[in-house]
Amino acid sequence: MTALGFLYPGHSAEDDYPRMEQLLGSDVRLDVVHTDIGEDAHRVDALLEMGSPERLTAGVEQLRMSGAEAVVWACTSGSFVYGWEGAQGQVRALARSAGLPASSTSFAFVHAAQELGVQRVAVGATYPDDVAALFAAFLLAGGVEPVTVRASGIITAAEVGTWGYDEVLALARAVDGPDAEAVLLPDTALHTAAHIPDLEKQLGKPVLTANQVTVWEALRLADRKVNAPDLGALFTKEPLVQAG
The missing domain is CATH 3.40.50.12500 (Rossmann fold)
Incomplete structure (x- = not known):
């Protein structure tokens, strides 16, 4: 065990x-x-x-x-x-x-990107712009390049926790692009465990969630x-x- x-x-x-x-x-x-x-x-x-x-x-x-x-x-x-x-x-x-x-x-996000061998990523953040920018800077410091970053402007984790599959997929699609080797969704308040295979199927690339x-x-x-x-x-x- x-x-x-x-x-x-x-x-x-x-x-x-x-x-x-x-x-x-x-x-x-x-x-x-x-x-x-x-x-x-x-x-x-x-x-x-x-x-x-x-x-x-x-x-x-x-x-x-x-x-x-x-x-x-x-x-x-x-x-x-x-x-x-x-x-x-x-x-x-x-x-x-x-x-x-x-x-x-x-x-964990940096190590997971390294594990998958991806360097260029799209970031779909639930956060406000300034907080999303801090995550992008953190990734860069770890050798992972955010090619696109989208902030959703949500202030509370409580609101993020109400999101379902449709909202998560919409965020992932909105930030994805041809230059991104993977899509990152960085918020542990976001329900994603049930959705990852479907998200990867829809986007055709790895999806890393918090x-x-x-x-x-x-x-x-x-x-x-x-x-x-x-x-x-x-x-x-x-x-x-x-x-x-």
């Missing part, structure tokens, strides 16, 4: 995790601990507070008790808002606090690869372990 831990901000699309656990097979457990987000706002000051060490540390002990082998801060905006160096510091502090390998959703790459990153930290085609192209590359 591989147990993986996730610090998830508030309550929006956390039901993606039990869905993904089911798709991964019976020997992978995804343990989600909710962190206090403070103010629900895609605004730089609120996001910096959301990702503060105090808020992350508060959930660590529960994850340690669950037997998790790795921990991921399951938040994109609450990590990239710190910039590349700041987000590295955030992850190092989390690793020290947890005594476990650690990462965040922002780094909760999907977060789980993949945790598996990477734990030295596991699982073949789970229902979670998209990212989970079908050179599998080492067949999902049951």
Whole structure:
């Protein structure tokens, strides 16, 4: 059994995790601990507070008790808002606090793009323009080039969590273009776990979504690869372990 831990901000699309656990097979457990987000706002000051060490540390002990082998801060905006160096510091502090390998959703996007061998991507963000631009800058710092970025201007995670397949597909289509090798949808408040194969079929290219790459990153930290085609192209590359 591989147990993986996730610090998830508030309550929006956390039901993606039990869905993904089911798709991964019976020997992978995804343990989600909710962190206090403070103010629900895609605004730089609120996001910096959301990702503060105090808020992350508060959930660590529960994850340690669950037997998790790795921990991921399951938040994109609450990590990239710190910039590349700041987000590295955030992850190092989390690793020290947890005594476990650690990462965040922002780094998961960069590592997932590297895994798929893609460098030019389209970004369909739920965020306001200024926050979406910070994610684009983070990707560039990691060697991934956003060829198009579309911001949806949504302020709260609560509103993002109400989106269904039609809205997600519309966003992905709106930002996609011939120069993009993959489409990135960076918000863990967005329900995507049930939609990834359909999105990839519609667009004809890999689609990387926040909760999907977060789980993949945790598996990477734990030295596991699982073949789970229902979670998209990212989970079908050179599998080492067949999902049951």
